[in-house]
Amino acid sequence: MDQKFLSPYKPEETEPRIYEFWLKSGLFNPDVCVETGATKATAEPYCIVMPPPNVTGVLHMGHALMITIEDILIRFARMQGKRTLWLPGTDHAAIATQARVEKDIYKKEKVSRHDLGREEMLRRIEQFAKESHDTIVAQIRVMGASCDWSREAFTLDESRTKAVRTMFKKMYDDGLIYRGQRIVNWDPKGQTTISDDEIIYKEEQTTLYTFKYGPFEIATARPETKFGDKYVVIHPDDARYKKYKDGDTFPLEWINGPITATVIKDTSIDMAFGTGVMTITPWHSMVDFEIAERHNLDKEQIIDIYGKLLPVAGEFAGKKISDARALIVEKMRSKSLVVKEETYTHNVATAERTGGLIEPQIMKQWFVAVNKEFTLPLSTITGIPSGTTTTLKEIMRKVVANGDTKIIPDHFDKTYFHWIDNLRDWCISRQIWYGHRIPVWYKDKEVHAGVTAPEGAGWEQDPDTLDTWFSSGLWTFSALGWPEHTKDLALYHPTAVLETGHEILFFWIARMILMSGYGLGVAPFHTVYLHGTVRDGEGRKMSKSLGNGIDPIDIAKKFGADAGRMALIVGNTPGTDTRISEDKVKAYKHFANKLWNVARFVLFAIDGVDQSEPAPLSESDRAALNELTAIAKDVTEDIERYRFYIAGEKIYHYIWHTLADKILEESKPRLSGEDPNDKRSAQYTLYRLLESSLVLLHPFMPFITEEIWQSLPNRKAPLIITPYVR
């Protein structure tokens, strides 16, 4: 017996060594598994494309949970003999990464990206992204992830750029991508548009002013936008204003002098709010914009992209809106137009990345039309046969509704449908520098969309970049080599499982379904497994400001990655938040040591002899072996049904409280007893039970199980490719 078993288990010594052993074996690569005969070439393919972590810094425990679940699925599939590929990668995360680097640079050097220029700024971001990437890869390795590093992809590398441009052109040619004047969420601080999903609403206390507006009274929290308001909107059923007809005009005295206003009747007005009358600012409000669109009204810009007032504001032109508000109210007072001022609490839209106050603007942007009909030439999507006319929205809906993709836990499909049904056209252009530049070139009135720049001089590329979710949406197939017809793509797509946090169901999962459904005519994955948020011991979200974040590397150092993995998995049901504390991890470190000592005992008991030759068994030993067979079957079924939280616990419980506490104890007198047959039966049984336990536990605690496996007598194949059910 190896001397190392005489002292307690040391994960910090074992884990890096075992990971190196796996890397050297090449067995993370399915092609190597086929070459060495570990996997049959004809075996069923099984693929997970890793959700690419953002290269914005370091991984947190949420990523650790993701890595653990996926590694369990992957190791389980590989041990079942499937042709198993786990493809790792990272995401450039355009806005998030640029904002992070801009912040760092400003903190250190007090300069903005505009001071540095596009080229230098991009150089700095790429440098940061590379360092962050290396950190992330190191963290993923520490967790024991058995992913194929030879296939690693990046959402902004050459191959993925080609995929993005190919998809853009295809959608453009199909009329699904268009450029239009539309109201967008403008972040004056970040100087970019952002998507609806990147907005965070913050509660704010402000003053609600009621102004006299001709014969009406109107309420507003934003006096500084009111300069151009020349439409007054009333609900058609509002009895108080029956005498005013749609289209009536009337003169009135307004902020900078007399204007003429027009009455508009629209059912979107809430009669119960304030006076039931409002004026609209279509250029700077989503709701107002929609009213203006419905009635074909004029739209006028009041505020520029830096948050300053335009000449329409007269004497206030050039002032920042934050400074202008009080001055405008003062002027309104002097003209006796202020009727009422009251304290008012409402939510203001802010940008998730920069914290800037969102100012809606009408701008020329690129959009993906989600309701526009087109013909899908080749499709295996249930309910959308090849050659039928459909919409992107319909694809997103049917893939989930008809079960091509199953979401776990299933109650999330309600949330998903709710989102799909309220979906508007997707604004995909961003005014930032880091990311995929829009593959469109202009020359005078000519527009060229393509994978490469057009021939000839005088073409200028669109300065904007694409929403990062555009490239993420292609991930399942771009990572496998699309648009090239690669062997990997044919073999591994659609992928088996997409495992991620539920907070990106809309951002990402819906868009992957859109892209794969549209581009390839298939659902990108059979199953979506959504894990919950990992919280600290007190139930708080882990964050930098609270300082309660746990680095997976620290956990691995202190308790072992195996223990960290078990702590994240056991009792953690899909879609539900989980708490992680050092106490819980410590418990599984103890378990690792328990298993270590079981191995020590068994190795000692078998006298260093290979016990794989069957022996005549006592009745109780036969029962013990049968019991384990039953547990193995049970656990296999649990994993197949994505119940890792219970599978892990069952194996834990078996090893500790059956194998160690009962079987081991009962074997002691038999091992030192007089009956050689009984001793042999006990030895064989102990050996078999240990062996099977290691197999069962391997997907959960890969390091220690492989380490012990390697110490068994006459061991040839690594545990990582040993069949799961024997």
Next chain:
RNA sequence: GGGCGAUUAGCUCAGUUGGUAGAGCAGCGCUUUUACACAGCGAAGGUCAGAGGUUCGAAUCCUCUAUCGCCCACCA
């Protein structure tokens, strides 16, 4: 405002198709017995948020109420 989920032992959570409640941690008592004190053995601890209903039988299915959490939308 709309939607989703949760409420089970002191704490954190399981409980798969309905069959008189389970685990870890903490705590209590005993034990340093030659695999392990990162341990063993033992005991204790819950009217399963509340009310009503379906059923031979409900933590589990249905209705309502309360509390908490999350997501979406956002009112001038």
